[in-house]
Amino acid sequence: MAKSKEPKKYLVGIYDHEEKVVEAVKKVQKEGVKVEEVYSPHPIHHIDTYIGHPRTRIPIAAFMFGATGTILAITMITFMMKIDWPMIIGGKNPLYPPTMVPVTFEATVLICALGMVATFLITNNMGPGKVEFMFDRRTTDDKYALVVDLDKNTKSVEEIRQILIKYGAETTPPPRIVEKS
Amino acid sequence: MQVTSAIREPLVTGGKTMHDITEDICKRVEEAPSKSWLMAFGVSVLLFVVGGLALAHTWWYGIGVWGLNKTVGWAWDITNFVWWVGIGHAGTLISAILLLFRQKWRTSINRAAEAMTIFAVICAGTFILMHMGRTWLAHWALPLPNTYGSLWVNFHSPLVWDVFAISTYLTVSTVFWYVGLIPDLGTIRDRFVRTLEENPLLPTDTPEERKAKLKKRRPIAAFIYRLLSFGWEGGSKTWARYEYVALILAGLSTPLVLSVHTIVSFDFATSVIPGWHTTIFPPYFVAGAIFSGFAMVLTLMLVTRVVYKLEDYITMEHIELMNKIVMLTGSIVGVAYITEFFIAWYSGVEAESYAFINRAFGPYWWAYWAMMSCNVISPQLFWFKSIRTNLVWTFVLSIVVNVGMWFERFVIIVTSLHRDYLPSSWTYFVPTIYDVGDYVFSFGLFFVCFFLFAKYLPVINMAEVKTVLNSVSEEAREKAFAKLKAGAETLKATPVYDKGNQV
Known part of the structure; x- marks a missing residue:
């Protein structure tokens, strides 16, 4: 025992x-x-x-998550608009870069914020119902x-x-x- | 390096100690609901139910029950959506942008403003769902795999950008708000747990003692707040990480808050409708959003301040500073209105010029002039210190501003649509009882959420206000004046951060 x-x-x-x-x-x-x-x-x-x-490495984690969000968004838009089902709307290139900016930006912020807060909770051993x-x-x-x-x-x-x-x-x-x- | 002046106006008055702050804020959570709270909550539930009936009717019969017609295909629903999203800008602005600028006065108002943001964005979301008509197909707006091709959403469309912007904004604002709440939830949890520890039920207790102890013990509340506080302990390592998280979330939320209303404005600006197709829309919408959001914060905080007796935390200094922001953003909005008119004339495009003349002197002239007087003229009254430090004036003007901002969205949307290119298509939009009812529903939803928040969660960020006590308080101010009296020629600023600050 x-x-x-x-x-x-x-x-x-x-x-x-x-x-x-x-x-x-x-x-x-x-x-x-x-x-x-x-x-x-x-x-x-x-x-x-x-x-x-x-020193805490939370900012490094935040950067990594943010970069992941950017890459995911660009990959998603490229796959959907160019590879899987090319859509030519108004004669524009399906991957017209300015139109990719808003969604890419939002995805970067979203993944960065969620990933960073999850890292914060895990590193502090915190979570719903955790007894202090x-x-x-x-x-x-x-x-x-x-x-x-x-x-x-x-x-x-x-x-x-x-x-x-x-x-x-x-x-x-x-x-x-x-x-x- | 950042320095804090010791002779600023105190941000917490009444000679409060840290324990006083805990007591003042936590007792609202611990007490039974007051009669005034029950009444206000009852009215909100009533609005929610009455509006809910109108909403149920809308969903059952479709959006044909609204006053829309062939020419005006977007009216109250989108007006209400933009209005609520605009209101939802102040919370994140106060929390994020003012945090980056190290404006400590935000500490007393950020919690309620952030909560208001979340509830306002939820209300805005209900209008997105409503105006889809077939709400059960709302997931079609998301890029989900499907059996139609596969047919993806169109990433060139500002409406798709809006889906991403609003959902990201709601998620990040909620996360920001909740992370800020955790330390205060820990404080409430510890108060409930201490009552359990101080009143243990012993076999030797007499029936009276047992009864008295049971009255004090709140095991269910202790359990719930323990669940919500995520095991918060408040060690220096945790606080250091917490501060980094808050700072980075603020850094992320600042461009986010600017992007959200920019993207909302793209819904209009990227179209070819005269009156909508203008490049000034993004900054103009953002300024208008901050303007209406601050006005709503003022309305709610003035009421909360009186009902909860928070005069020592939400001081005249706070109200005056918010009024100055309302005046500034109101002036930016005023300049934007004038610029729009000038550019419509200067462009030489007949349709564009007509759209603006029609706005001011056409059938909807009353809406235009209501907007101008509420948004441009009324905030200018805040140039007078006697008005911006007067609670009644502030309360009235904060409501006037939001009435004006609703009219702004109505004017932009309806007056640009109601006279189509062909005079045979000219119409006049009149809302039906269901347009109004759905709007009432959103008010009910907003206030039900806000009153629940105000009762069961700490309305003021206790942890942050406690940090303010040591730098911008009456105590610090008295010490500084004592030094001056003692013969110091100048006051040395107190360095808060040393070189190489690690937060």
């Missing part, structure tokens, strides 16, 4: 202001604590780069949670807790351990 996976332990510090959590991320890491993630009720510019997350794991449910309201993965840090829990408090984490209650299986 396979051994059940041990739950991972995280230390979660709660902050009440955007500026505090941004400062905390920078300074806590200078003190040698690896920050796993920050959860916030709104986007905070750059915080992902301060944590050290790699919230370290603190107040992070969708007015609090910020700085999460430290205890397995990735060599300092003791108490040391990390004191560092988080030193840089503005709430003390009532103090940063607490959350298990995630």
Whole structure:
């Protein structure tokens, strides 16, 4: 029988202001604590780069999907208007380029938007009915949670807790351990 | 690099905190429907049902029940289609173009405007289906394999471009709107889940305690909003991707929104009918669409603001800025009307000149002058600050503008058609009760959708408004003035993005 996976332990510090959590991320890491993630009720510019997350490749995916849309539309119009059933309307070339522009443009935008959003959902492991794991449910309201993965840090829990408090984490209650299986 | 001035007019007033924003917006979703909401929703359902009867009659007997005749083969249906599509332009404009221009004032109004866009485009779609007559064959407009040849759609036709444009616009607008909704749905979900966690049903509970807990617990709502929120957690990695997605969708939607009404205008401009065959149509239609869309946003937001007490979020600053856009686009439309007249005369084409003289002084003169006074004259009143900052004036003028924009489409379509080349074919179009009834149906559909949205989804984008709190708020403004008082000669702008910004 396979051994059940041990739950991972995280230390979660709660902050009440955007500026505090941004400062905390920078300074806590200078003190040698690896920050796993920050959860916030709104986007905070750059915080992902301060944590050290790699740059997202969503724009590359968007470009690829857009290019796919363009190629599909041109192929579709060429096949339908020229190869399968050539239609000469008003004496015009069946593949008169200006008339191909609107449909090609719309198909590019459509495939790009749908593909990019699908990529966004897949990379974030999101989808209809997906059950979330919230370290603190107040992070969708007015609090910020700085999460430290205890397995990735060599300092003791108490040391990390004191560092988080030193840089503005709430003390009532103090940063607490959350298990995630 | 982008900088934010600390001394701008605050976009959120009333000294709101982030928690206040959550409370103010979420409590509308959590509360039982109010009497005013029930009444408004009831009226919308009534319009929907009454209009639905007219629509059922139209579908049963065919479009012969409309007032169309041999000469005027397109009238109310296409007028209503273009009118609704036009209204559906403001949402994406506010969300996409104003996002690219980093106009933070859009944050309070973008959610409702985007919802309005989607519902307006759905209403426009119903008229496409209606005017096909045989609605059950609507799929023939799509390039689907078939047994007739195979006979494909004609990609040279602007009507086919329209099918692609409208369906793409509806899909992309819906996706844009829903992606923006996910974080706020997560907020509502967490509030419902917290009430479950804080009120656990225990075997030791007394009957009274159990009753009180059951009253607070909303397990079905928690389940539904969990389903809708897609497992949103709000980590920095997710937010970074979310912002990229929003930015790219904005970049895609900007040319899209311009292309949609351009293609709608091609339905007319690529024909050879005097009055339609003009190259000015694309920019003129786009400006008119933004004009009517903003007017509809104003109408709806002014009502929502009062009913939901959102005065701290939709401030006079927002209303004034929207009024300025209405004034600008109204002026562009006015210049387009005059240009059309000039070119009709300057072209030297007799039929073209006649079409325009007939518009202004022919049998439909009343529609033309209604259009001119509503669209060209009335928005000019917004030059006066006292008018553009007056709620009653704004509300009245926003409705006047949309009346004018309906007449604009009616004038373009019907007056260009009703006098054919042969005087023996000259007719006068009069709508029947079914033309009117189908239009009433679209209003019912629109308001049913809008009221459901306003009740069960957050009408204001909470996550984005929270970002505004730290830069353009009363707090930031007070800090800036305190610095000035303390002796600072100039205020240093706050850099929001460092060099090499990664969003």
